[in-house]
Amino acid sequence: MASSRVFLLCVALQALTMASTLSVLPINTEAVDVQGQTVCPSSSCGLLQDIRYPFRKQGDPPGCGFPEYELVCIDNKAVIHINTGRYFVTNISYTDNKFWVVDVNLDNSSCPIPDRNQHPYIYGLQLENMSLLYPDALSWAAFVSCSEPIRNNAISLSTSFCNNMYKPVDCRSEKNSLVYFFITSSPWVGDIKPSCRYLSMTPLGSWHVRVPNNASFEDVIKFMRNGFAIRFPEKSEDWTYHWIIGTCLYDSKSYFYTQISSSSILNRTFAIAGIDLHFLKCVNDYSYRTKLFWAAVTIISAMDIVKLMIVLAILSRLVFAPLTVLTFLAYKYWKTRISIDAVEKFLQMQQALSPTRYAYTDITAITGHFRVKLGQGGYGSVYKGTLPGDIHVAVKMLGNSLCNGDEFISEVSTIGSIHHINVVCLVGFCSEEMRRALVYEYMPRGSLDKYIFSSERSFSWDKLNDIALGIAKGINYLHGGCDMQILHFDIKPHNILLDNNFTPKIADFGLAKLYPRDNSFVPVSAARGTIGYIAPEMISRNFGVVSCKSDVYSFGMLLLEMAGGRRNLDQHAARRSQTYYPAWVYNHLTRKELGQIFEAFDIHEVERKLCIVGLWCIQIKPHDRPTMSEVIEMLEAGVDGLQIPPEPFFCGDEQNSVTTSSSKFSLELSAISEGE
Template sequence: MVSSHGFLLSLQALTMVSTIMTNTGVIATQGQAFCPSSSCGHLQDIRSPFRMQGDPQGCGFPEYELVCIDSKAIIHINNGRYFVTSISYSNSTFWVVDANLDNSSCPIPASNQRPYVNGLPSEGRTLLDPDTVTWAAFVSCSEMLSDVSSPFLSCCSGIYQPVNCRSTKNSFAYVFTTTFFPMVGDIKPSCRYLSMIPFGSRHVKRPDNASYDDIVKFMKNGFAVNFPYRNGRSYHLVINTCLKDANGYFNDKISNSSIVDQTLAAVFGIDLRFLRCVNDYSYRSKLFWAMVAMISTVVIVKFVIVFGILSRFVFAPLTVLTFLAYKYWKTRISIDAVEKFLQMQQALSPARYAYTDITAITGHFREKLGQGGYGSVYRGVLPGDVSVAVKMLSNSLCNGDEFISEVSTIGSIHHVNVVRLVGFCSEETKRALIYEYMPRGSLDKHIFSSEQSFSWDKLNGIALGIARGINYLHQGCEMQILHFDIKPHNILLDNSFTPKVADFGLAKLYPRDNSFVPVSAARGTIGYIAPEMISRNFGVVSCKSDVYSFGMLLLEMAGGRRNLDQHAERRSQTYYPAWVYSHLTRQEVGEICEAFDVHEVERKLCVVGLWCIQMKPHDRPTMAEVVGMLEAGADGLQIPPQPFFCGGELTGSTSYFSSELSAISENG
């Protein structure tokens, strides 16, 4: 009932407005009968809606005033000057060409003139012809583009074409064409808009991947602009057209089974549809404002009716429920607690810094902490005397792969065993990542050095912390994070030697229900990379690939040496995992029981490490199971099956098994 009555009320009101406005002369012409026609060059019989400069007041419209210079009719649209090359009163369109294109050897449109999109005029009142318009967009990029494919995801428009005559050493100009109005987010990140212009014709094929020279030819042919519907005869046509459009819209909505859609269409939809149609045909004219006044009155009456119905059946119960909900939450939540939470959330999120801030934070890169293939790391100080480590990505990584990977993976992670990203910087090719400062440096500086010493319990605690951090990446996040580069160099230690997993430059995000990832994602460091990342014959790449890398790390921590040592004293010790496995299995069967002396924690780390480096991924434990094994004692751990690389007898196996951690003392 509501929808039917609403439609009839709207339809009757709109029909009445049409009759009243026609009879009262609201849409009377602006003295057009007393305005003589004019000519300029080849343009003859120029009449309303156009006017010539100097015509009597009331002739034509000020927005369509033409200036005749050297037999060329010039019209101003926004801040642009255009030549009017032809006028079609039968089709209500006229054709214009940018006047600035003839005054340059390298013509592009001016940046301060914005053509109009059909149906969405801004300050002016001209509309582009939607059936003919094609856009040419000029952009300036800070770097030469290697990927010149279409900037749009949903259309097959042209690619970026170079504009050599506008390019310099540090700025590269390009142009592309599209049938959609180009937006700021559609272009390459290193580019910015210079200008844009429409062009097209019903009789000329639109350019597809056209060169700059071809696009200039199309621009010099111009584009079509629609007449406004302003005279008395057109107003009557506009009202009838929009009534039919609103009626069709209502019939489409009323056929929907949803009572909500029917009610909204009757109460508000039909009126808004009618006004939008009138505005499209006659932008902010007297007709439009008269319709706004009349429709507003009708909407108010309908709103009062609908509000009375809803007040009885909806608003009254909703008010009671809202009051009860408010009383409930008021007793459970403190405003101060909410504000404190929001401030904490803001502090935990990584902040964006300008490059000038980076130079100030690092004291113009005074203290260098390290150097790698990714670039250099410098020590810095944030306001409040907070020490940070600033990683400046090298130019070879300026395509953004490592930058995007690190920010996307650890930007929102907060775990005691994962390094925290404090902020970042991205200005053209200058990119930096700001981390919390780890004063003890990386793990490799401690386990491979005789100057530092850990107790076995401390070493076990470090191994357990690393395992918990990796397990959090695999299971604790909404998306599974695979690190792909677990090694001692990427484990950092704070003042209390708490380990934190760092360097997510190779990390990838995958859904947790995925059991494998593409082989193309397989990357890492030789000596720690899992076999399946080299060949699919060993299995699929998954989170078990990180387990393998962690196993190699555990063995290096237990032995205090690198797993592959070409300078080992005995040939049998060259590959440390194989040597460890051989001695553990012989001790198991009692062959070297008296000669074999190993600490309980050392044995546990070796056994867990050997489980982790099984050649087949399905034979390895998950990181959650690894955490359980490290938390438990060494007595319950079984020696794993022989890894693939351990086949055959090892020479020199009768030698005593002594820990390679000569610098590790029991009192550390």
């Protein structure tokens, strides 16, 4: 009921506005007779006779003609201003509604072109965008200034009228400013050569005359001196202020009643809100920015302010008060809802922290039918998924080769209840017949290997030290922070994942084993791990027993790769002595200690620390390696307090380091990998 009242009030106000506009607008009546037609005597200027409406001479009373058609008589020649140029009016045809003009500047030059400050005829020959004046011409001459000579291609010389054929204006050209012209059929310049800039353009002839595209500059001068025709509005006797206002009022009324009678709410809204703009646009079209237009703007603006005040008074009583109450109730509901949503999100996150068993259909829904694939490995494929509460996860689908369940059982049993900042969290799992999946927290930065082996160093040395320290803390937690001792057996860059803040997390526990914490000896039936990171005792018991020191060895190899930014074994190294990085860096570190550097060896202090700690970790005998807690102390300490470790068996002579390690140790690894 309230909205209908407001609507009817707006309709009444609009009707009142339209009814009163005609009586309020200041119509100029100084030169208007009782029939509404302008009473102005005809005049002349030189050979130009019978100058009358819509033209006016300078000094005529207001209301005689339009200001845009004002003629100034200079030396018995009638001059009219169009755009920024001045033109002689040579003839007026009231029958055809045309008049002919010639550029004033043509009389003062033997090599005439239009003034450079004249506007381009983008939408016709206009007076400051005034649409009352427009040229009646088929052809136009455009003048440009170029910094280099223009050569017309074969197409321009032989075919269509639309192609711009540039012709020189030698009498206006200078060394660094060559003037050209071309003939176009459009009243706008369009594209010009890259080395050129626009100067000016002018119409040629009338609507019945088309200038050929290959016209010479002399031909263009003849057309320019003959002038061109310009149309003026038909029925000019009706173009009085009364006629403009009456026409626009009638048009606005028709628009209002058409829109208001529509069944569309949108059209009714336009009828109320847009009628004033519709009326002003009409006045602007017929009398562009004249006194009549500005008077209409002033009066309608004042009326709109009054209407707005009345509408606001009604709205404050019928609408704003109920709206304020509804806003307050919505705010209270929103605050309550936020509290409920926060509790629900917390409960969902708490549920996600404990491994949940999912059905295979749940896995399909979580991954969006396995739409986004993150990676592929020997274990199977990893897909990105989303849990309720917008929690992103990574879903590892175990391949058929792993369906005996060993890796699946190992991962679920080892990290199912582990919660550590440097160990990846197992969110859930799925096991239905031969289909098995593991659901982990999502690590957006991926694995460490794509950063440390890139061509450009991705981390600062301090950040690299922080990452190494985080990995060491994660391994130390596995070894001594749980009820059961967890040995990972596969520490390598690919199994170190990074979150948004580049915090490292140990992942992939498929080869891990659980043992009592007091056991120093770990029985294993076969070697476990990745070639290049496997501890020697995993290959042969002659090196020692398998224990938590086996993970220390793998961590040491990882540290050396992080420090060197390359894989430890590089068959494509530039020099043979650099093929095996641990041997190369050990020999250079020891020589630097003795002051025997025989080649440039520039090393950062953090890189030196990581290398020394890594060399301690890869000692051949397990009892010579530090524990992970000791490794953490070394990484947190400065480099000055670290001593160079004893020489591993593969770090002897640089020239023999690769051959000795390859012939004795790497061959055993290759044999094992073939056996697997």
